[in-house]
Amino acid sequence: MQCPLEMKPRWERRKDARPQELLAAALDLFVERGFASTRLEDVAKRAGVSKGTLYLYFTNKEELFKAVVRDTIVPALGAAEDMIASFEGSSADLLRAVMQAWWANAGATKSSGMIKLVMAEAGNFPDIAVFYREEVILRGTSMISGLLERAVERGEFRPLDVFLTTQTLIAPVLMLMLWKHSVGPCEMSELDPVAFIDSFLTMTLSGLLPRAP
Amino acid sequence: MQCPLEMKPRWERRKDARPQELLAAALDLFVERGFASTRLEDVAKRAGVSKGTLYLYFTNKEELFKAVVRDTIVPALGAAEDMIASFEGSSADLLRAVMQAWWANAGATKSSGMIKLVMAEAGNFPDIAVFYREEVILRGTSMISGLLERAVERGEFRPLDVFLTTQTLIAPVLMLMLWKHSVGPCEMSELDPVAFIDSFLTMTLSGLLPRAP
Amino acid sequence: MQCPLEMKPRWERRKDARPQELLAAALDLFVERGFASTRLEDVAKRAGVSKGTLYLYFTNKEELFKAVVRDTIVPALGAAEDMIASFEGSSADLLRAVMQAWWANAGATKSSGMIKLVMAEAGNFPDIAVFYREEVILRGTSMISGLLERAVERGEFRPLDVFLTTQTLIAPVLMLMLWKHSVGPCEMSELDPVAFIDSFLTMTLSGLLPRAP
Amino acid sequence: MQCPLEMKPRWERRKDARPQELLAAALDLFVERGFASTRLEDVAKRAGVSKGTLYLYFTNKEELFKAVVRDTIVPALGAAEDMIASFEGSSADLLRAVMQAWWANAGATKSSGMIKLVMAEAGNFPDIAVFYREEVILRGTSMISGLLERAVERGEFRPLDVFLTTQTLIAPVLMLMLWKHSVGPCEMSELDPVAFIDSFLTMTLSGLLPRAP
DNA sequence: GATGAATGAGAATTCATTCAT
DNA sequence: GATGAATGAATTCTCATTCAT
Numbered sequence: 001m002q003c004p005l006e007m008k009p010r011w012e013r014r015k016d017a018r019p020q021e022l023l024a025a026a027l028d029l030f031v032e033r034g035f036a037s038t039r040l041e042d043v044a045k046r047a048g049v050s051k052g053t054l055y056l057y058f059t060n061k062e063e064l065f066k067a068v069v070r071d072t073i074v075p076a077l078g079a080a081e082d083m084i085a086s087f088e089g090s091s092a093d094l095l096r097a098v099m100q101a102w103w104a105n106a107g108a109t110k111s112s113g114m115i116k117l118v119m120a121e122a123g124n125f126p127d128i129a130v131f132y133r134e135e136v137i138l139r140g141t142s143m144i145s146g147l148l149e150r151a152v153e154r155g156e157f158r159p160l161d162v163f164l165t166t167q168t169l170i171a172p173v174l175m176l177m178l179w180k181h182s183v184g185p186c187e188m189s190e191l192d193p194v195a196f197i198d199s200f201l202t203m204t205l206s207g208l209l210p211r212a213p
Numbered sequence: 214m215q216c217p218l219e220m221k222p223r224w225e226r227r228k229d230a231r232p233q234e235l236l237a238a239a240l241d242l243f244v245e246r247g248f249a250s251t252r253l254e255d256v257a258k259r260a261g262v263s264k265g266t267l268y269l270y271f272t273n274k275e276e277l278f279k280a281v282v283r284d285t286i287v288p289a290l291g292a293a294e295d296m297i298a299s300f301e302g303s304s305a306d307l308l309r310a311v312m313q314a315w316w317a318n319a320g321a322t323k324s325s326g327m328i329k330l331v332m333a334e335a336g337n338f339p340d341i342a343v344f345y346r347e348e349v350i351l352r353g354t355s356m357i358s359g360l361l362e363r364a365v366e367r368g369e370f371r372p373l374d375v376f377l378t379t380q381t382l383i384a385p386v387l388m389l390m391l392w393k394h395s396v397g398p399c400e401m402s403e404l405d406p407v408a409f410i411d412s413f414l415t416m417t418l419s420g421l422l423p424r425a426p
Numbered sequence: 427m428q429c430p431l432e433m434k435p436r437w438e439r440r441k442d443a444r445p446q447e448l449l450a451a452a453l454d455l456f457v458e459r460g461f462a463s464t465r466l467e468d469v470a471k472r473a474g475v476s477k478g479t480l481y482l483y484f485t486n487k488e489e490l491f492k493a494v495v496r497d498t499i500v501p502a503l504g505a506a507e508d509m510i511a512s513f514e515g516s517s518a519d520l521l522r523a524v525m526q527a528w529w530a531n532a533g534a535t536k537s538s539g540m541i542k543l544v545m546a547e548a549g550n551f552p553d554i555a556v557f558y559r560e561e562v563i564l565r566g567t568s569m570i571s572g573l574l575e576r577a578v579e580r581g582e583f584r585p586l587d588v589f590l591t592t593q594t595l596i597a598p599v600l601m602l603m604l605w606k607h608s609v610g611p612c613e614m615s616e617l618d619p620v621a622f623i624d625s626f627l628t629m630t631l632s633g634l635l636p637r638a639p
Numbered sequence: 640m641q642c643p644l645e646m647k648p649r650w651e652r653r654k655d656a657r658p659q660e661l662l663a664a665a666l667d668l669f670v671e672r673g674f675a676s677t678r679l680e681d682v683a684k685r686a687g688v689s690k691g692t693l694y695l696y697f698t699n700k701e702e703l704f705k706a707v708v709r710d711t712i713v714p715a716l717g718a719a720e721d722m723i724a725s726f727e728g729s730s731a732d733l734l735r736a737v738m739q740a741w742w743a744n745a746g747a748t749k750s751s752g753m754i755k756l757v758m759a760e761a762g763n764f765p766d767i768a769v770f771y772r773e774e775v776i777l778r779g780t781s782m783i784s785g786l787l788e789r790a791v792e793r794g795e796f797r798p799l800d801v802f803l804t805t806q807t808l809i810a811p812v813l814m815l816m817l818w819k820h821s822v823g824p825c826e827m828s829e830l831d832p833v834a835f836i837d838s839f840l841t842m843t844l845s846g847l848l849p850r851a852p
Numbered sequence: 853g854a855t856g857a858a859t860g861a862g863a864a865t866t867c868a869t870t871c872a873t
Numbered sequence: 874g875a876t877g878a879a880t881g882a883a884t885t886c887t888c889a890t891t892c893a894t
Contacts, residue, residue, distance in 0.1 A: 036249030037337060040868065050876045052870085061868065119395035120333030124250060133396050164412035167404060168385060171413075175384040178391070182332035183346050191380060199377035200384075204416055231857090252884065263859050268886070444878090462675030463763060465863065476880050481865070545821035546759030550676060559822050590838035593830060597814040597839075598807060604817070608758035608768070617806060625803035626810075629843055679889065689855045691891085700889065859891075870880075 019057050019067075021047040026068050031113030031181065035065060035121050065121075066128055072114045073132070076106035077139050084147055091151030092205055095169070098147065099197050102173055107193065112177035119178075141166050172200045232270050232280075234260045239281050244326030244394065248278060248334050278334075279341055285327045286345070289319035290352050297360055304364035305418055308382070311360065312410050315386055320406065325390035332391075354379050385413045445483050445493075447473045452494050457539030457607065461491060461547050491547075492554055498540045499558070502532035503565050510573055517577035518631055521595070524573065525623050528599055533619065538603035545604075567592050598626045658696050658706075660686040665707050670752030670820065674704060674760050704760075705767055711753050712771070715745035716778050723786055730790030731844055734808070737786065738836050741812055746832065751816035758817075780805050811839045 025046035029038040040061060044051045058064040080102055087094045106112060115136075122129040144166045151157040176193050238259035242251040253274055257267045271277040293315055300307045319325060328349075335342040357379045364370040389406050451472035455464040466487055470480045484490040506528055513520045532538060541562075548555040570592045577583040602619050664685035668677040679700055683690045697703040719741055726733045745751060761768040783805045790796040815832050 032336065034249070034333060034337065036247070039866090051868090052876050053874080055869070056874070116333060119329060119391050120247060122395040123245065124247065129396050137396060160416070161412055163403070164409055165416060167388070167409060168413045168416060171384040171388040172381060174388050174391070175380070178332050178387070182335040183342050183350060190376070196377055196380060199374055200381045203373070203378060203381060253886085254884080262857095264885090265859055265887080266857075269857070274885070458762065460675070460759060460763065462673070466865090467863080475878095477864090478866080478881065479879055482878070487864070542759065545817050546673060546755060548821040549671065550673065555822050563822060586842070587838055589829070590835055591842060593814070593835060594811060594839045594842060597810040600814050600817070601806070601810040604758050604813070608761040616802070622803055622806060625800055626807045629799070629804060629807060678887090690889090691855050691857095692853080694890070695853070855892105855894085857891105857893095859889100861887105861889100863887085864885090866882105866884085868880105868882095870878105871876105872878095873876085 018047075018049065018053070022049070022054060022057060022064070023068055023071050026064055027072055027110050027114065030065065030068060030117055031110050035061075035117060035124070040064075062125065065125070066131070069114060069118060069128055069132065070135075072111040073106075073118070073136050076102075076109070076111055077136065077143075079105050081139075081143055084143060091147065091154065091156040092201075094147060095151075095205075096198070096201055098144075099169070099173060099201065100194065103176060103193050103197060107173055107177050107180070113181045115174070115177050116181045140170065144169055169204070172197060231260075231262070231266070235262070235267055235270055235277070236281055236284050239277050240285055240323050240327065243278065243281060243330055244323050248274075248330060248337075253277070275338065278338070279344070282327060282331060282341055282345065283348075285324040286319075286331070286349050289315075289322070289324055290349065290356075292318050294352075294356055297356060304360065304367065304369040305414075307360060308364075308418075309411070309414055311357075312382070312386060312414065313407065316389060316406050316410060320386055320390050320393070326394045328387075328390050329394045353383065357382055382417070385410060444473075444475070444479070448475070448480060448483055448490070449494055449497050452490050453498055453536050453540065456491065456494060456543055457536050461487075461543060461550075466490070488551065491551070492557070495540060495544060495554055495557070496561075498537045499532075499544070499562055502528075502535070502537055503562065503569075505531050507565075507569055510569060517573065517580065517582040518627075520573060521577075521631075522624070522627055524570075525595070525599060525627065526620065529602060529619050529623060533599055533603050533606070539607045541600075541603050542607045566596065570595055595630070598623060657686075657688065657692070661688070661693060661696060661703070662707055662710050665703055666711055666749050666753065669704065669707060669756055670749050674700075674756060674763075679703070701764065704764070705770070708753060708757060708767060708771065709774075711750040712745075712757075712775050715741075715748070715750055716775065716782070718744050720778075720782055723782060730786065730793065730795040731840075733786060734790075734844075735837070735840055737783075738808070738812060738840065739833065742815060742832050742836060746812055746816050746819070752820045754813070754816050755820045779809065783808055808843070811836060 022043065026038070026043045028046065029043055032038075040054055041051050043064070044054045047054075054064070058067060080098055083098060083101055084094065087097065118128060118132050122132070141163075145162050148157065148160065148162050148165055152159060152162075176191075176196060179191060180193075235256065239251070239256045241259065242256055245251075253267055254264050256277070257264045260267075267277070271280060293311055296311060296314055297307065300310065319328075331341060331345050335345065358375050361370065361373065361375050361378055365372060365375075389404075389409060392404065393406075448469065452464070452469045454472065455469055458464075466480055467477050469490070470477045473480075480490070484493060506524055509524060509527055510520065513523065544554060544558050548558065571588050574583065574586065574588050574591055578585055578588075602617075602622065605617065606619075661682065665677070665682045667685065668682055671677075679693055680690050682703070683693045686693075693703070697706060719737055722737060722740055723733065726736065757767060757771050761771070780802075784801050787796065787799065787801050787804055791798060791801075815830075815835060818830065819832075
C-alpha cells in the first residue's frame with residue numbers, strides 16, 4: 001500500500017511508462033531532426049512500440065509535439081525558482097548561481113533543443129506559442145526580475161530598468177542553447193558554457209570600462 | 214548604346230529580374246512558414262509565375278533555400294565592416310554605433326528571420342551550416358573581436374577575454390532576432406530593440422555594480 | 427499446429443499474397459504499356475490496393491520492375507534444364523522437344539513480353555542488363571550449347587561451331603517472342619509458332635539444299 | 640539552274656537541312672535512350688537549334704518519332720531489292736549476298752536501333768505499327784519470299800514452305816539487331832555478325848545432320 | 853523563321869492517420 | 874490495449890508544348 005508502484009505486475013508498469021517512453025523518443029527525434037522531418041513511425045520504433053500505439057496516447061503529431069514541450073520545458077523552471085526563494089548571500093552570487101544552475105538543468109539537457117524548436121515552429125503552432133510565452137517566458141522573466149528588484153532595493157545593484165536588464169540576462173543563456181543545437185556542434189569545442197556565463201556576468205556586473213581609481 | 218538595358222525586349226528584362234523576384238518571394242515564405250511548410254507552388258505564385266518557372270532558376274527546394282541564405286544574410290555584413298573600418302571616435306561609441314547599425318541593417322529586416330531558420334534547419338543542411346559558419350559567424354565575430362582588441366590596446370577597455378566577450382556582445386542581437394520571429398510578435402510591443410541594445414551596452418560598459426565613489 | 431497457414435488472421439495471409447498480386451499486376455501493365463508508360467497508380471489499382479500500399483513492398487518503380495523481371499523470367503528456365511537432363515532419345519528429337527517446350531513455357535506466356543521489355547530498357551537499367559545476361563542469356567545458351575556438344579560427340583550432329591549454332595537456334599524463339607508482343611498481334615494469325623519452330627528445325631537439321639542422292 | 644542546290648545562299652541551304660539535322664539528332668537519342676526517356680530539348684540541343692524550332696518542323700514528339708522511323712528504316716530496303724533484281728549467280732550465293740548486305744546496310748547502322756524501338760513502342764503507336772508492317776515487314780518478306788520461290792522453281796532449293804522459311808531467314812538478322820542494341824554491347828565482342836550470318840546460312844543450307852553416305 | 857521563357861498537367865513518392873484483427 | 878497493413882491527400886519535380894518577341 002505504501003509502495004503501490006512496486007505491486008503492479010511488470011507489464012502494467014510498462015503500460016504506465018508508455019507515454020514517458022514515447023515522449024522521450026519524440027524529444028530525441030524532434031531535437032535531432034525538427035518537427036516536420038520527424039516521422040511518427042521512427043518515434044514509435046525508438047520507443048519500442050508500433051505506430052498505432054502512439055495514437056492511443058496522443059491524438060496526432062501536433063499534440064505529441066505539445067506534450068513534449070510541456071513535459072520538457074516546464075520542469076526545469078521549478079528548480080531555479082526554488083533556488084532563488086531559498087538562497088542566502090549576495091545578489092551577485094545568487095545571479096551567478098541561478099544562471100549556472102539554469103544552464104546545468106535546462107541548457108545542457110535536451111530541453112534546450114526543444115527551445116530552439118519552439119522558436120522555429122512557433123509560427124505553425126499558435127497555442128504552443130501562447131503556452132510557451134505564459135509558462136516559460138513569463139515565469140522565467142518574473143524570476144529574474146524579482147531577483148533584480150530585490151537587489152536594487154537592497155542597494156546591491158545600482159538603479160536599473162528591470163525589464164530590459166532581465167532580457168539582457170536571458171540572452172546569453174538563450175544563445176548558448178541555440179549554439180548547442182545548430183552550428184554549435186562544430187564550434188562548441190571553443191565555447192565553454194560555464195566560462196561563458198562567468199565571463200558574461202563579470203562583464204555585466206563590473207562593466208567593460210576601466211574602473212575609476 | 215547608351216542605355217543597353219532599355220534595348221532588351223521586355224521578357225528578357227523580365228528574365229533578369231526573375232531570380233530576384235523568386236528569392237524575395239521565397240524569403241517571405243520561408244521566414245513566415247519555415248522550410249518544410251513552404252510549398253514551392255506558393256513561392257511561385259507569390260512571385261507571379263508558375264511552378265515550373267521556379268525550376269528554371271533553382272534546381273530544387275534545397276538549392277532555393279541556399280540561394281536565399283546567400284542572397285540575404287551576407288550583404289548585411291558588408292555595411293558593418295565598412296563602418297568599423299572608417300569610424301573615428303571612442304571604442305564605446307563605435308560599439309554602440311555598430312550594434313545599432315547591425316540591428317537596423319540586419320535585425321530589423323527579413324534576414325533576421327532567415328537566421329532563425331538557419332539555426333533551426335542547420336542540422337538538415339550540412340553545407341548550409343558550413344557556409345553559415347564561415348561566411349556569417351566567422352566574419353561577424355572577427356569584426357567584433359577586432360574592435361575589442363583595438364579598444365584594449367588603446368586602453369579604452371580593460372583587459373578582457375576577447376573570444377568570450379565577443380560572444381557576449383553577439384547574444385543580445387541574436388536574441389532580438391529570434392524574439393522578433395518567434396514568440397516576439399506578441400511580446401515585441403514591450404521590447405524596444407533600440408532601447409534594449411542601449412540598455413545592454415550601458416550595463417556592459419559600466420557594469421551593474423554601483424561605482425566605487 | 428497441423429495447418430499453421432490457416433491460423434493466420436485473414437489480413438496477414440493477405441499480406442503474404444500482396445507481393446505476388448502486385449507483381450502480377452505490374453507484369454500485365456509493363457508488358458502492355460512499357461516501363462515509362464506504366465503508372466504505379468494503375469498497377470496498384472489492378473492489384474486492388476492503393477498507391478501507397480505498393481510502396482510497402484517495393485521501394486520504387488525501378489525496383490518493382492526488377493522484381494518483375496526476376497520473378498518472371500527465371501522460373502521458365504528451370505523446366506527446360508530439367509527436360510534436357512532427363513531426356514532420352516535422339517538429339518534431334520531433344521532439340522525439337524526443348525524448343526517447343528521453351529515456347530510453350532516461356533514464349534507463349536507473358537514472360538516473353540518481359541523479354542521484349544528488358545531488351546528495350548536494358549540501356550536504362552544497367553543492373554537489369556547484368557542480371558539478364560547472367561541469369562537468362564548465359565544459362566539459356568549453356569543449356570543449348572551443352573546439348574549441341576553432346577550431339578556432336580555422339581556423332582548425331584556433324585562438327586559445328588557450338589557458339590554460333592547456339593545463337594542461331596535461339597534466334598527463331600526470340601523472334602517469335604518479339605513478334606507476339608509488337609507488330610505480331612495483327613500478323614500473328616499467319617505465323618503459327620509451333621509450325622514455325624518445326625519448320626525452322628526441319629530446315630536447320632536437313633538443310634535447304636536438296637540431298638545428294 | 641542545273642544545280643539549284645548550290646545556288647542557294649548558305650543560310651537557306653541550312654534551313655533546308657534543318658529537318659535532316661533534327662531527324663539525325665532524334666535518331667541518335669531515341670536509339671540511345673528510348674522514346675519516353677528522350678527529351679525534346681536534348682534533341683534540339685544536339686541539332687544545334689532551340690526547342691521551339693523543333694516544333695516548326697514536327698507537330699509533336701510522336702510525329703517526330705514517326706518521321707525518324709520513316710526516314711531511317713525504309714531507305715535500307717531499296718538497296719536490297721535492287722541487289723536481288725540484278726543479281727546473277729546461284730540462289731545460295733544470292734541469299735548470302737543479300738543477308739550480308741542487309742546487315743551491312745541496315746543492321747550495322749543506327750537504323751537497327753530503331754527497329755528495336757519500333758518493336759518496343761509498337762503498342763503505343765498503332766499507326767507506326769501499321770506503317771512498319773506495310774512498309775518494312777511486307778516489303779522485306781516479299782523480297783525474301785520472291786528469292787525463295789525462284790530458287791525452288793529453278794530446282795536450286797528443295798520444295799519448302801515459303802512463308803515459314805522466309806520468317807526463319809529473317810530471324811537471325813533481327814536477332815543481331817536486337818543484340819547490338821540491348822545486352823549486346825557487352826556480349827557483342829564474341830558474336831561476329833558476318834561469321835554468324837555465314838554460319839547460319841551454312842547450317843540452313845546444308846543442315847545439321849550428317850550427309851548421307 | 854527562330855528563340856527560349858513560361859506553362860501546367862501528370863507522375864512518383866512520402867507519411868500522418870485509420871482500423872480490422 | 875497493441876499491432877501494422879492499408880490508405881490517400883499532399884508535395885516535389887519533369888517535360889511536352891505554347892507563344893510573345
